[in-house]
Amino acid sequence: MTLSLGRANFIPQVLRIKNFNMKFTSLIMIFFSHLLLQTPFMVLGDRRLIESTCKATPSYNLCLSTLMSNPKSTNGDISDFGLIMVGATKSKATRAIQHIKSLYMSHPELRHSLNECAQMYMAVVRADVPSAIQALDGGQPKFAEDGMADTAVETQACERSFNGRGQKSPLTQMNKDIENIANVARAIIRMLL
Numbered sequence: 001m002t003l004s005l006g007r008a009n010f011i012p013q014v015l016r017i018k019n020f021n022m023k024f025t026s027l028i029m030i031f032f033s034h035l036l037l038q039t040p041f042m043v044l045g046d047r048r049l050i051e052s053t054c055k056a057t058p059s060y061n062l063c064l065s066t067l068m069s070n071p072k073s074t075n076g077d078i079s080d081f082g083l084i085m086v087g088a089t090k091s092k093a094t095r096a097i098q099h100i101k102s103l104y105m106s107h108p109e110l111r112h113s114l115n116e117c118a119q120m121y122m123a124v125v126r127a128d129v130p131s132a133i134q135a136l137d138g139g140q141p142k143f144a145e146d147g148m149a150d151t152a153v154e155t156q157a158c159e160r161s162f163n164g165r166g167q168k169s170p171l172t173q174m175n176k177d178i179e180n181i182a183n184v185a186r187a188i189i190r191m192l193l
Contacts, residue, residue: 046073046074046075046076049077050064050067050068050073050081051064053067053078053081053188053191054067054184056187056188056191057183057184057187057188058180058183058184058187059180059183059184062180062181062184063085063184063188066084066085066088066181066184067081067084067085070084070087070088072084078188078191078192079136079141079192081188082136082141082144082185082188082189082192083133083136083137085181085184085185085188086129086132086133086136086144086147086148086185087129087133088181088185089124089129089148089151089178089181089182089185090124090125090129092174092177092178092181093121093124093125093129093151093178094125095174096117096121096171096174096175096178097118097121097122097125099171099174100114100117100118100121100171101118103170103171104118107170109167110162110167110170112161112165113161113162113165113167113169116157116158116161117158117161117171120154120155120157120158121154121158123150123154124150124151124154124178127147127150128147128148128150128151128154129147129151131143131144131146131147132144132145132146132147132148132185132189135147136189136192141189141190141192141193142193144189144192145186145189145190145193148182148183148185148186148189149182149186151178151179151182152179152182152183152186155175155176155178155179155182156175156179158171158175159171159172159175
């Protein structure tokens with residue numbers, strides 16, 4: 001008789017546990033279903049903001065590819081997009097400095113122009129980009145815009161340093177790429193003014 005009483009108590013406990021497990025599982029399924037349904041709309045909304053932002057820049061494709069390749073843009077706002085573009089400008093300027101160093105050894109006839117370009121790109125990396133980042137972080141986009149405008153001017157001056165000496169610049173494409181990305185950054189930063 002004790003066995004049947006124990007068993008009688010055991011069955012309702014098993015049923016309660018099963019009932020709890022079913023409720024818990026249902027709750028988890030509802031939560032994840034809701035999350036899965038919301039995610040495409042959040043990503044779509046983020047993509048729309050990126051696309052509309054990039055349409056207002058001088059190079060839609062460059063803007064779009066740069067922002068979409070950076071995970072920080074997924075939940076970003078215009079200020080974040082500006083920071084991403086400023087960071088991309090710094091990366092390209094840093095690569096330019098490295099390229100200039102390699103050219104310096106192999107092209108002694110270009111050393112004077114290469115030296116000028118190295119100084120200009122050092123100014124971009126050490127002054128223009130940090131001031132733009134600081135200005136964006138501090139809510140002063142006008143100063144950030146100035147930093148990117150200065151970057152574009154530096155790229156043009158680098159190119160002119162070769163032309164002024166009758167030399168063919170080995171940095172023409174790199175200078176154009178950096179000028180383009182700085183101008184995209186500048187256009188995004190202007191949206192904050």
